[in-house]
Amino acid sequence: MDEVVVVRPGEFTIKRGATRAEMEKLLLKAAREAAEECGGAKFEKEPGRIYARGDTQCLKKALARVFGVKSVSPAYVMKFEGVADIAREAARLWVGLAAGRRFAVRVHRVGNHPFTSRDVAAAVGSALVAAGARVDLENPEVEFFVEVRGDRAYFYTEVVEGPGGLPLGSEGKVLALVSGGIDSPVAAWLLMRRGAHVDVLHCNLGGTVALRHTLEVIKRLLAWSYGYNARVIIGDCSPVAKALRSGVREELWNIAFKRALYRIGAEVAKTVRAAALVTGESLGQVSSQTLQALAAAEMGVGIPILRPLIGMDKDEITKLAQRIGTYEISAKTPEYCAVFSRRPKKWATREEIEEIDFALHDAVAEVASNVKVVRKWQLAEFIKTLSPPEDIEVETPPEGAVVVDLRDEESYRKWHLPGAVRADFDEVLSLVDKLGRDKTYVFYCYSGGLSLDVAESLRKLGIKAYSLRLRRGT
Template sequence: MVYNCILVRYTGEFGVKSTQSQEYIEDFIHNNIKRALTASEGPDLLDRIRFFTRQGRLYIYFEKQQDTDVDSLVAVLGRTFGISSISPCFRTSVRDKTAVVSVAAKLMLAHGIGPGSFKITVRAIQNPKLDIPSLKRDITGLSNKIALNNGSQKEFSRSRFKKRPKWKMGPWGGEIESKPEIEVYKDHAFISAERIKSPGGFPLGLENQMVALVSGGLDSPAAAWLAMRRGAVPVFVVMDPDNGSIGDRANASAVREKALENIKVLVEYTKGALKAPIVYVASYQSALDAFIQYGSKKGITCLLCKRFMYRVAEQICFLHDCQGIVTGEILGEQASQTAKNLRVLDSAVMMPVHRPLFGFDKDEVVTLASRIGTMPIATIESVPCKGVPNRPTICGEVFEVEKVEEKIDIKKYLEQCLSGLEKVS
């Protein structure tokens, strides 16, 4: 491959920050990238690459041409929070006009961007003397010549310039856009033919930790990922409706295992974070049985259950100095997620509850889950929760739910659940 460098574009949102804040955030990303590369490829890779930066950009290249391993860089950078997009590039001196023109023309044609259809973008930063119109004419002229000769081997060795079928970036399925570009910074020219969409957001660890309630379904892992995208390293909590009883072992195993598989995917995005994520499993079958006994006739079983989950999450917040609880609720999607019922849920705890998917519709969640890599897990069949009432209320009242909770003795079940908390490595 002709590529010997990666051009990294930061999230545009950084540009509205003060210069001091922007520099701090960019330094934060650099450190995350270095830790992620070390974790994924070992410290040897860092010894072979060099970094240089300007505002809004990071350029990473290999010191020696024979050491070039762009795939390893794309695999890590492509899924790193705080990065808007990346482009594998050919880096050369802008003074070597022959190389710039030749590589640009051949790279575009190899990516199926014909001379009659492409419009190459050239940007020059701190290089006012560069004659951009002349450079673009020369690239167009050479690409026309190669195309007329049908890209003969003498004119064009396609194997060096061929388009990759797919860049591997772990679970992340970022879109790849064919986009011919030359970015000139001082004396350096970076020639690329594609932009790989990265997650964007803020670097992981920039925000305080939060507790993320994660199930084996579609919504909660997507919500946790969105919180991570804004810089929060989560403490993951799985609520397992099994306390070791034999009767529901198969169902409980599916709940627990699907949730842990979702978390396994999410953890792939945390490589490079200063703090590794923590994972807890909380069994609560005894509490669930009580909620069914006292709440099913009133249609409030799900409200009792979710309020209990919030209480468990809040206690874990206190344990790890987390600043909020992240859940996958979507306004109106289920009976327990009407505006009135969400108020009932929130009243169970003092800690703020964050719902990143609040305004999403299901198609948008499916698209996001497919992009981040959790969709295949959500499609695995599992037995529905046994606690869902036949006629769940959509207009719960706080005082009615609290009256039922007094009969149940919530404190006893909460202490029981927390004493059996399992930390998963």
């Protein structure tokens, strides 16, 4: 008796010849990388199955995250001579588990044998009934699976669902635009699941705190990218924010930013040889995701834009994000944004798109040619190196600075620094526009994270800004 993890490949097993052989090779490559998380494994292959030997419990989880895998079962395997051997072994393994419960035996048989699946089920069933269990095929409390393949029998009780889809790398490469929010990592994951190698582009508008958050989300997403050392491409998008705020009417900012993202994406896609962009847009979710807005933003961009979430509801997307493991961090990513207008237009004319292109042309080129590329395997180390500019934190407000309290109203009412005004983080830019961009600003919040980020992003727009480190007791 030997322990093994049975891996069942998904839909690509219906393919034939070279395509199938290539897909099996890719699946095995990804499975080997996944198994490294468990100290490695020994793999064996036969038509329609892969077997992995190693740390069974760990492999069960890791291999159930490999694209192209339909399901995984930790199993015992034995060589047998006849049905009696199978029934004896089943009884030895399962009597304790079956005792006093309603059970069903499910048998799957591949190969030529002098017995049928029913014969096996009957023999195993009676061995367990003899031990005090009761057969109930309709509504069992426990299911016992026996898979007979050639001269071996596999015994298991657990079937862990894999992601399905196609092995990573079987369907070319795409570039996913990922924001750190809930939706775009899900969109990227869905393309991975269909076999595409996915590189990720993030356009950073906030400060280091927000960037770290987003990269943590991306790290979780890429934990699924077994077999491909994906690229994370980070653009500092402050030139776009600046150009947009100075050269585009506010009602068009959302469409214009989207267009800038697509344009930057199209440029970066050329360098990484991606055949399409992927975004997390879902029809009608926000005002820039109307059909007209999407059509206007992508007019003449020159690369296909794939939107796998377009017909999905938010709760479906959220459930997937939870399964992928990105939801928790995504939900907490600060969405500080310098380019969201308060009264967004839901469409744009061709002339308006031309105006946008004219205003953003140089900024798009600047961002696209200054991106930073980090590989999946270096990402964790890279995140550790990120820290905000040294002089951004101060102990006391600089002389003459406008002091802004970013906490909620109740906290502000109870206590605030003398002379401080209160603002939510998404009101900061309007406040700065109102009070003057030439003034110095200093922000404080609860923990110092948000104020750092707000100050850093304002600096990127050319505004003098600091984050105040509150002393204990204040």
